[in-house]
Amino acid sequence: MTTNPIIDHLAGDFYTQNFAKTAGEGNLILNLGPQHPSTHGVLRVVVELDGEYIMRAEPVLGYLHRMHEKMAEVKTAAQFIPNMGRVDYGHALGWNWAFVGAAEKVGGIEVPERAEYIRVITCELNRIASHLLWWGAYLLDLGAFTPIMYAFDDREKILDILQIPTGSRLTYSYFRIGGVAQDLNAECIRLIQEFIPWFRARLPMYKDLVSDNIILRKRIENIGVIEQETCRRFGATGPVARGSGINYDVRRAVPYSVYPKLDFEVPTSDLKCARGRYDVRMIEMEQSLRIIEQALEMMPEGEILIKGAPKPSWKVPKGEGYFAVEGARGKIGAYVVSDGGKNIYRTKLRAPGFCNLSLFAEVSKGTILADAVAILGSLDLIIPEIDR
Amino acid sequence: MEALFTGLGALYLAKCDAAKTGQAFQAFLPAGSLVRAAERLLKANYYIEDICAVDCVEGFIVVYHFDHFEAPGRLTLRVLAPHAAPTLPSIANIFDGAEWHERETRDFHGVVFEGNPNLIPLLIDPEMADCFPLRKEEKARAKAKDMLEAGEVIYCHPSFTLMTPDAPAEVKESSGDQPATA
Structure with a gap:
């Protein structure tokens, strides 16, 4: 910290100054973001560098904070559903569901x-879209430009499919209390049936061209090792925990909906590094295809919304409830406390990315700056979800 | 499960219906034994899910959610932080992830966590960090016992009335005992 009034304003804002208080002699304080391509949106990370090595790092959040939890207190439950699509644009249906x-x-x-079944099918399609977005963007971070073109080609097909029942392409508000808004029509089912074999054939190509690529392997293997105990201390879930060998998937651990009837595997990796998380997500896309295939076959005819489904003015009865689903980034949780009034008394949204990012400071310690970017990307961050 | 809380001076222990509330077990603790409870939970391989506060008539009910990777079942710890001086001990030195959750709770409700290594604003702009957007006006507050699930009571401290709407068995017994001994 400087004490020269002429250059004091160069010392940075509140967060930089607070961070710099304990910086070592001669170390460089560097702000990564909030406007930096590799931070996926408006994440900011302040790092203390000794040469190229990270001595300390601190993510700074809040640039995309919209106070969704307050909005939940001034709207009825049904009116709050559209907010969920805006919390996480990557896996909006997971949030809808939670x-x-x-x-x-x-x-x-x-x-x-x-x-x-419709919830399962659309949610899994959305999961694939989310993983593809991560995959393309992550490789872009690491310097590979072409994969995102392929990823977005595939993702485009999913968006086209989901557009039919949901009416939107990104910020879905499709689920309703008691069902979903619209049925899957014949056109939509035909597109899904076409998509499954098409995408299944693309995955081996991605493996050959990208996953086994020596440059990628050198960038992500043995980088950012996360121990299981670290996952517990920080509450990391989803592919981050499974990439460290924790066999924990909410769809299996606390079964909900029709997942118990479906046959799929929960991939894990014992590598614990960025590679482990990469592998888990790649296999998860295959497994999601399996789930969609079975669900399409098993889906019965019938209602898509219960009779007498809650109207927009419906009041949530007194009580509390916590519901968690497996999102693309981990455990999405919604904790609702209601006093029986017009609006929900208190809604807490548990964002998996929030917990996953919180361990970055510990994991990035001692790595070089370029590797920190590889670690950050391997956590699959969606900033609006973290900031809420 | 109850064994985890022996000797911690728990005020209220109850088994919950996970299918109905999403929680398997809840414990209401005095603020003083929060850190020891967290230590035991870490040792028992629990992981932290989230921390949040609910602004009730009685004070801020700060809710800690934990879950287990191998033996799933949500465990809820609750602690009361009075409106007049909402201060609780931090568990960020045990569950590191709690640091951010506690900072968020401070931003939203103004509950101060003593011992948090970096209790600066997390989501709210530092220049307006003392606005506490989720604090409710006094007349808008509801009673905790009206909203929070009581569950199947295992233990209830005689003086504890926060979670006991219609005085469950334990309380009736103890209040019935008093005149007998007197």
């Missing part, structure tokens, strides 16, 4: 079986 599920839990509402 909130709607919590409201259903407190309200004691059963969902028709067809709606459950």
Whole structure:
């Protein structure tokens, strides 16, 4: 820290100054972001560098904070559903599900079986889209430009499919308390059936061209090792935990919807490094295809919304409920406390990315700056979800 | 599960219906034993899910959610932080992830966590960090016992009334005992 009034304003804002207080003699304080391509949106990380090595790092959040939890207190439950699509644009349907599920839990509402299958199908398609977005962007971070073109080609097909029932391409608000908004029509089902073999054939190509590529391997293997104990201390879930060998997937651990009826595997990796997390996500896309295939076959005819489904003015009955689903980034949780009033008394949104990012400071310690970017990307961050 | 809390002076222990509330077990603790409880949970391989506060008539009910990778079942710890002086001990030195959750709770409700290594604003702009957007006006506050699930009571401290709407068995017994001994 300088004490020269002429250059004091160069010392940075509140967060930089607070961070610099304990910096070592002669070390460089560097701000990564908030406007930096590799931080995926508006994440900012302040790092203390000794040469190229990171001595300390601190993510600075809040640039995309919209106070969704306050908005939940001034809207009815049904009016709050569109917010969920805006919390995480990567896996919007996962968030739809978590909130709607919590409201259903407190309200004691059963969902028709067809709606459950539709939820599974659309949610898994959205998961693939989210993983593709991560995959393309991550490789872009690491200097490979072409893969994102392929990834977005595939993702485009999913967006086209999901556009039919949901009416939107990114910020879905498709789930309703008691079901879903629209049925999957014949055109939509035909497109899904075409997509499955098409995408299945693309995955081996990605493996040959990208996953086994020596440059990628050198960039991500043995980088950012996360121990299982670290996952517990920070509450990391999803591919981050599974990439460290923790066999934990909410779809299996705390089964919900029709997942128990579906046959799929939960991939894990014992590598614990960025490579482990990469592998887990690549296999998860295959598994999601399997789930969609089975769900399409098993989906019964019937209602997509329960009879007498809650109206927009519906009041969540007194009580509390916590509902968690497996999102693309980990455990998405919605905790709802209701006093029976017009609006929900308190809604807490548990963002998996929030917990996953919180371990970055510890994991990045002692790595070189270029590797820190590889670690950051391997956590699959979606900033609006972290800031909420 | 109860064994985890022996000797911690728990005020209230209850088994919950996971299918109905998403929680398997809840414990209401005095603020003083929060850190020891967290230490035991870490040792028992629990992981931290989140921390949040609920602004009730009685004070801020700060809710800690934990879960287990191998034996799933949500465990909820609750602690009361009075409106007048909402201060609780931090568990960020045990569960490192709690640091951010506690900072978020400070931003939203103004609950101060003593011992948090870096209790600066997390999501709210530092220049307006003392606005506490989720604090409720006094007349808008509801009672905790009206909203929070009581569950199947295992233990309830005689003086503890926060979670006991219609005085469950334990309380009736103890209040019935008093005149007998007197």
